[in-house]
Amino acid sequence: MTAFQVGALLKEDQLGRVERVDRMEPGGLVPIAVRRVACGGRLPGSRAVARLLARRERRALERLAGLAHVPRLVRDDALVFLPSLDGRTPRAEDVLVRSWLEGAPLHLATALPRDFFERLDELVLAVHARGVCHNDLHKEQNVLVLVDGRPALVDFQLASVHAEGSRAVRVRALEDLRHVEKHRRRYTRWGRGPDGAHEPTRGAGAELSRSLLARAWRKSGKPVYNAVTRGLLRTRDGEARRPSSGPWPAWSDPVGPDAPAAIRGCPGGTPSACAGGDRGGARRGARGPSGP
Known part of the structure; x- marks a missing residue:
């Protein structure tokens, strides 16, 4: 019989807790899953908010099932009802379990x-x-570097799901690309990039700028969001970011495209086909608000 246990508490706040689930093997404990327990805290309404975010994540991961380098949903009662480190057993309706990405x-x-x-x-x-x-790609901790060097994405609590190919997804997707481009510039400028180049490399979000709606969110909506998450819910984890003083990562050999899995579903089979057609609209500011 395979045995599992909660191996570590990764995070706890007013929305609940995030735990690592391990499988016990002869050689030791092996991480296999992340369990989000949307139990809320003492603040009235916090459980309802936590469960709403968990539903958003579940819906996004269901849509992304089979796509490489994103977590997959795990449906196993043996993991759902494991006691937490403090002995509490969560309610099934509060739990979301996703696969562990190393x-x-x-x-x-x-x-x-x-x-x-x-x-x-x-x-x-x-x-x-x-x-x-x-x-939510402005947070560096939501981008993982896997053991083979390839990128992965985690934490889909704020993700939105749209009809494939719809204008809504094209418009909102541009903010994701803009945040990726910000990370790229930060990691490849001022001699930090491969071969000490001083000019940052450019990618799919190179020509994108913050839309009028995103600017309005930054000036009016984001201060309120910060007050709620940092003051009332106390859910903000500092949005960990590599300090400007470094140390900056070394550069290794390229890993090459992960085709077809990493670009599965792109019309025409190329990344540019997924991004194409709306670049001009992005420069005209036709986008939704940025993430918090």
């Missing part, structure tokens, strides 16, 4: 393949091709 968040990675951000563009475009926008 890697390091971008801000902690010690090495990156030379084509890391090209592969990240491909992955984000593949997610968009399924009708899903992540909406």
Whole structure:
């Protein structure tokens, strides 16, 4: 009989807790899943908010089923009803379990393949091709560097799901690409990039700028969001970011395209086909608000 246990508490706040689930093997504990328990906290209404976010994540991961380098939903009662480290057993309706992805968040990675951000563009475009926008890619901790150097995306709590190929997904997807481009510029400018180049490399989001609606969100909506999440819910984790002083990752050999899995669903079979057609609209500001 396979035995499982909660191996670590990864995060706990007013929305609930996030735990690592391990499988016990002869050689030791092996991480296999992440369990989100949307039980809320003492703040009235926090459980309802937590369950809403969990439903958003579940819906996004269901749409992305089978896509490489994003978590998959795990449906196993043996993992749902495991006692937490403090002995509490969660209610089934509060639990979402997703697969464990072995890697390091971008801000902690010690090495990156030379084509890391090209592969990240491909992955984000593949997610968009399924009708899903992540909406939280400004956080470096939501981009993982897997053990083989390829990128992965996690934490789809704020993700939105749309009809594939719809205008809604094309418009909102541009904010995801803009945030990827911000990470690319930060990691490849001022001599930080491959071969010490001082000019940042450019990707799918190179020509994108913040829309009028996104600017309005930044000036009016985001301060309220920050007050709620940091003050009332206390859910913000500091949005961990690599300090400007470094250390910056070393650059390793490119990993190459992960075709067809990483760009599965792109019309025409290329990343540019997924992004194409709306670049001009992006420069005219035809986009939704950026993530928090």
